[in-house]
Amino acid sequence: MATTATERPLFIDGEWVETGEWIEVRSPYSGEVVGRVARGGAGETRRALDAADRALQHPLPAHKRAEILVKVAGLIGRRHEEVARTISEEAAKPIKTARVEASRAMSTYTFAAVEARKLAGELVPMDAAQAGEGKLAFTVRRPIGIVGAISPFNFPCNLVAHKLAPALAAGCPVVLKPASQTPLSALLLAELEAEAGLPAGWLSVIVGRASEIGDVLVEDERVKLITFTGSGDVGWGLQERAPRKRVKLELGNSTPVVVAADADVDATAAKLAANAFAFAGQSCISVQRIYVERPSFDAFLASFVPKVEALKVGDPGDDETDVGPVIDEDARMRVSAWIAEAEQSGARVLTGGEDGGLLKPTVIADVADDQKVSCEEVFGPVVVVNPVDSVDEAIERANGTRFGLQAGVFTTSLDTALKAAERLEFGGVIVNEAPTFRSDQMPYGGVKASGNTKEGPAWSVREMTEERLVVIQR
Ligand code: NAP
Numbered sequence: 001m002a003t004t005a006t007e008r009p010l011f012i013d014g015e016w017v018e019t020g021e022w023i024e025v026r027s028p029y030s031g032e033v034v035g036r037v038a039r040g041g042a043g044e045t046r047r048a049l050d051a052a053d054r055a056l057q058h059p060l061p062a063h064k065r066a067e068i069l070v071k072v073a074g075l076i077g078r079r080h081e082e083v084a085r086t087i088s089e090e091a092a093k094p095i096k097t098a099r100v101e102a103s104r105a106m107s108t109y110t111f112a113a114v115e116a117r118k119l120a121g122e123l124v125p126m127d128a129a130q131a132g133e134g135k136l137a138f139t140v141r142r143p144i145g146i147v148g149a150i151s152p153f154n155f156p157c158n159l160v161a162h163k164l165a166p167a168l169a170a171g172c173p174v175v176l177k178p179a180s181q182t183p184l185s186a187l188l189l190a191e192l193e194a195e196a197g198l199p200a201g202w203l204s205v206i207v208g209r210a211s212e213i214g215d216v217l218v219e220d221e222r223v224k225l226i227t228f229t230g231s232g233d234v235g236w237g238l239q240e241r242a243p244r245k246r247v248k249l250e251l252g253n254s255t256p257v258v259v260a261a262d263a264d265v266d267a268t269a270a271k272l273a274a275n276a277f278a279f280a281g282q283s284c285i286s287v288q289r290i291y292v293e294r295p296s297f298d299a300f301l302a303s304f305v306p307k308v309e310a311l312k313v314g315d316p317g318d319d320e321t322d323v324g325p326v327i328d329e330d331a332r333m334r335v336s337a338w339i340a341e342a343e344q345s346g347a348r349v350l351t352g353g354e355d356g357g358l359l360k361p362t363v364i365a366d367v368a369d370d371q372k373v374s375c376e377e378v379f380g381p382v383v384v385v386n387p388v389d390s391v392d393e394a395i396e397r398a399n400g401t402r403f404g405l406q407a408g409v410f411t412t413s414l415d416t417a418l419k420a421a422e423r424l425e426f427g428g429v430i431v432n433e434a435p436t437f438r439s440d441q442m443p444y445g446g447v448k449a450s451g452n453t454k455e456g457p458a459w460s461v462r463e464m465t466e467e468r469l470v471v472i473q474r
Helices: 042-056 062-078 080-091 095-118 158-170 184-195 210-219 232-241 265-276 294-309 329-344 391-399 414-423 457-463
Strands: 006-008 010-012 015-017 022-026 033-038 135-143 146-150 174-177 203-205 223-229 246-250 255-259 287-293 348-355 358-365 382-388 406-410 428-431 465-473
Touching: 006 184, 010 042, 010 184, 033 080, 033 184, 042 146, 042 174, 042 203, 042 210, 062 080, 062 095, 062 158, 062 184, 080 095, 080 184, 095 158, 095 457, 146 158, 146 210, 158 174, 158 184, 158 223, 158 457, 174 210, 184 203, 210 223, 210 232, 223 232, 223 457, 232 246, 255 265, 255 391, 265 287, 265 294, 287 294, 287 391, 294 348, 294 358, 294 382, 329 348, 329 358, 329 382, 382 391, 391 414, 406 414, 414 428, 457 465
Parallel strands: 006 033, 146 174, 146 223, 174 203, 223 246, 255 287, 255 406, 287 382, 358 382, 406 428
Antiparallel strands: 010 015, 010 203, 022 033, 135 465, 348 358
16 A cells, blocks of 8 residues: 655644654554654643633634635545545545545535534514513524544544534634544644634644543533544543533444345345445444344345455555455454354354454354344444344344444335334434435434434534523513
8 A cells, every 4th residue: 555654743723733752653454654643642732722712712703614614625625635545544444435535524514614604593582472572582602612522533534524614613613632543634634724724723633642631621611512423431431520511422333224024135235235344344333233024034145245245355545445454453353253252152154254364344144132243333344134023023123232323224115114213213214225324414423322412514513502592672
């Protein structure tokens, strides 16, 4: 894989800041160093918060915020291949998938610009109550204040965009802590925001010791909202420690799909094979558990498994690659162990396993619900397929998880689709499309252990603002 090793200091108060310590960013595929990033900690985070506090004293008008957001979208477009290569190199995401992520980041900034321009309160119908006669009342939406943002490794550009862009649209300065494994995309976005005219202080990016940076964001009263995407343990822990802040959590899932007997087997198998293994299953809504009504079970497997085996596994820098490695050795060993445990418990591994240090897309049939590959979030290229006697049973088993982010159903029956939409306990139900589907203007977020918010610029902007009521006696 051709690399473009990059050296990036931290971005604080509009300046690039070296700290004397460096973190090496290595390709999870080749182990090569693809960049070096300055390591920050509590001191740099406090300095960033001081700058954000100063920025907040000089609000940017909505048209200016929208203008910057549109420019960032344009700059990502202009440097699209560089953005995609950066994602691909640091995360080992197949380049064709990384290009899609770069395009989605453009979309996220574009939708955020729209929100900046239409951010408004509402008129309160005061004379609806006798006490309100003679009064005019309306609300205005005010920025909540400084936003602390923490992002994961798996979408190092677009999930950062989902925090930075709505915050700017809402008029909030941000201090961002990206994942240590994938900080280069976030620092590239900071460069593009600065180039687009973002004044100093509105964005700082601090890479480094997670708990040290997290502690400052939790403890500093100037941070009014923490937006976190990542694992549940860290996310819920932040919320417990910051009861007076808004702590908005986008967490994991164990994504189920219900395949009704009336669904088109080949079309369903094609969509699921193409989507279940994207970025080696390291998406929070990667298809993990497929429940197929018994009459279609054998036909589904006969169609699905060859399509999975046709996926090209290998170098993420290669245009043809569908599936690259998981993020690190620990993840590879964990996923392998979970596959072995399932096999030892009597499940059938139909295809997959390890190959030259890479995990191949793996399909396991007849897996008990208490196996880790069923009930935990695999976050690797593994799909479990089980037969069920009815759609009701499929829905019940799909719901038998602590998670609730997104679920899917394939059927040609409107009744079945609506029943599933009503009864699947998830933040989103996707009908006749893989539940890995996300478009960036959608309200996206989970219930139960999967989180407590919706992202998508229109929703995030609401979270990042407060309504102030104004009442006028006429
Ligand atoms: P993670 O280990 O929880 O890390 C996420 C972020 O939290 C990283 O920036 C990490 O920093 C930071 N962090 C770790 N410990 C911290 C602490 N004590 N205080 C403050 N920050 C801390 O998650 P991940 O492995 O990167 O991502 C995978 C998880 O994210 C999966 O569960 C996946 O489902 C979930 N996810 C959810 C969504 C969604 O929208 N719902 C989207 C994508 C991913 P370091 O990197 O420095 O450790």
